[in-house]
Amino acid sequence: MSQKIIIVGAGLIGTSTALRLAQKGKKVVLIDKDFDGKPTSGNNAGIIAYCDVFPMLSAKSLLKIPFWLADPKAMIALRPSYAFKMIPWFYQLVKSTLPHNQKGVIEARLSLMETALPDHYDQIDKADHDTFIAKTGTYYLYQKESSFNADAHIRDLKQSYGYEPEIVSASDAYKRVEGLEQGVYKAVFEKDSAVLKSPSGLLKYLRDKAKALGVEFLQGEAKNIRRDAEYVHIDLASGDHLMASDIVIAAGAYSRKMVKDLGFNVPLDTERGYNVTIDNPPFKFDCAVIAKDAQIAISSLTDGLRVGGGVEFAGINAAPDYGRIDRMIALAQDLFPSIPNDRGVRWMGCRPSMADDMPVIGRHPRDRRINFAFGHGHLGMTMAAVTAKHICNLITDDKTNVDLTAFRVDRF
Numbered sequence: 001m002s003q004k005i006i007i008v009g010a011g012l013i014g015t016s017t018a019l020r021l022a023q024k025g026k027k028v029v030l031i032d033k034d035f036d037g038k039p040t041s042g043n044n045a046g047i048i049a050y051c052d053v054f055p056m057l058s059a060k061s062l063l064k065i066p067f068w069l070a071d072p073k074a075m076i077a078l079r080p081s082y083a084f085k086m087i088p089w090f091y092q093l094v095k096s097t098l099p100h101n102q103k104g105v106i107e108a109r110l111s112l113m114e115t116a117l118p119d120h121y122d123q124i125d126k127a128d129h130d131t132f133i134a135k136t137g138t139y140y141l142y143q144k145e146s147s148f149n150a151d152a153h154i155r156d157l158k159q160s161y162g163y164e165p166e167i168v169s170a171s172d173a174y175k176r177v178e179g180l181e182q183g184v185y186k187a188v189f190e191k192d193s194a195v196l197k198s199p200s201g202l203l204k205y206l207r208d209k210a211k212a213l214g215v216e217f218l219q220g221e222a223k224n225i226r227r228d229a230e231y232v233h234i235d236l237a238s239g240d241h242l243m244a245s246d247i248v249i250a251a252g253a254y255s256r257k258m259v260k261d262l263g264f265n266v267p268l269d270t271e272r273g274y275n276v277t278i279d280n281p282p283f284k285f286d287c288a289v290i291a292k293d294a295q296i297a298i299s300s301l302t303d304g305l306r307v308g309g310g311v312e313f314a315g316i317n318a319a320p321d322y323g324r325i326d327r328m329i330a331l332a333q334d335l336f337p338s339i340p341n342d343r344g345v346r347w348m349g350c351r352p353s354m355a356d357d358m359p360v361i362g363r364h365p366r367d368r369r370i371n372f373a374f375g376h377g378h379l380g381m382t383m384a385a386v387t388a389k390h391i392c393n394l395i396t397d398d399k400t401n402v403d404l405t406a407f408r409v410d411r412f
Ligand SMILES: Cc1cc2nc3c(=O)[nH]c(=O)nc-3n(C[C@H](O)[C@H](O)[C@H](O)COP(=O)(O)OP(=O)(O)OC[C@H]3O[C@@H](n4cnc5c(N)ncnc54)[C@H](O)[C@@H]3O)c2cc1C
Pocket: 008, 009, 010, 011, 012, 013, 014, 031, 032, 033, 034, 037, 039, 040, 041, 042, 043, 044, 045, 046, 047, 048, 049, 220, 221, 222, 223, 250, 251, 252, 253, 254, 255, 272, 273, 274, 275, 308, 309, 349, 350, 351, 352, 373, 374, 375, 376, 377, 378, 379, 380, 381, 382, 383
């Protein structure tokens, strides 16, 4: 029997998994429907936010959602035509925020976050560490006293896990972050988090590394997954047919249909995000910046100055609404007035978002040949390397020091 492992999806999760498996001598085929496209993994804010153990929403912040949705200027939006389809997802979201469930979510996230950064370093050659990762921390900027106070419980929680958020006055924040000139009530600096200097550069680097170790790259769209006693079969849209001893589904937001064909109806949808990347920017800084009230990130990358974020619920296929980017620029200018209006490359990407804000990492409960690695939401860059390590260990039967039960595909 051929021992070929097929990975569907060459974003950062699939590519990192391919690399790890190749490093252990496995024969790997990495398939992607569009290697030359602009996947979510190559165009995000690049923050390795491993201190973000708290999920995006709590029971308290859920109450704000109707107000955000009613405000046309807010950075969270739900297209009316898609609202009905989101109901099961929102139902699972609400369930996950109940205090006893949220405790489990936080502990599970922490179990991944503990090695998220070292696992990134592990898959990059030592000489290249500084090219791709800067351990320069993140500034959270608060424009309102009320929002600063509302996040006190998150700071307390992070502190209880050993991270040390530092409260910074507005005047100090202006001195420390180039280009930041106005609008800050207070900032919080988390020295522990890190930044990927170029998400697209890292993706290319890891793909090249995997290729050099013999990973076969195959352009094709996986349409259907079937199983028999000997092989897992993948039918491609082209009509071609592949056979594998093991597969990994790592197709980001596009994984839901494949997983459904295998019998699991997971609450995976997409929180679409937007950004603009401006080359030759008027200023540069080396940390990450998140404007909490505006719900946007400003990243000074080697790819350019990237302003973006926000959440739009509209499904994978709806046409982008690039007008959202004009609003993001205006919000960023409230803090960084020299950000230009009229330059840059605009982009929309699909976060693969599970309703409970936890990825699916693990095996099919009744078929050990099938593995799942998707649904990393806002933290796919942060969790890519640690996910790849665990999936690789499952396939090679090596010991994994984290209990992956909380991430199983049939948890709903
Ligand atoms: C605006 C924005 C900012 C973000 N900022 C951050 C951040 O700062 N830090 C962080 O940790 N995360 C961030 N994220 C989230 C992060 O980018 C994602 O979680 C991550 O990229 C998901 O990686 P992935 O490999 O699962 O999916 P993707 O990168 O989407 O890759 C999936 C791949 O699968 C391929 N594919 C899909 N269907 C098929 C098929 N049927 N057959 C073959 N191939 C297929 C696609 O072509 C694609 O290449 C951000 C996201 C957005 C949108």
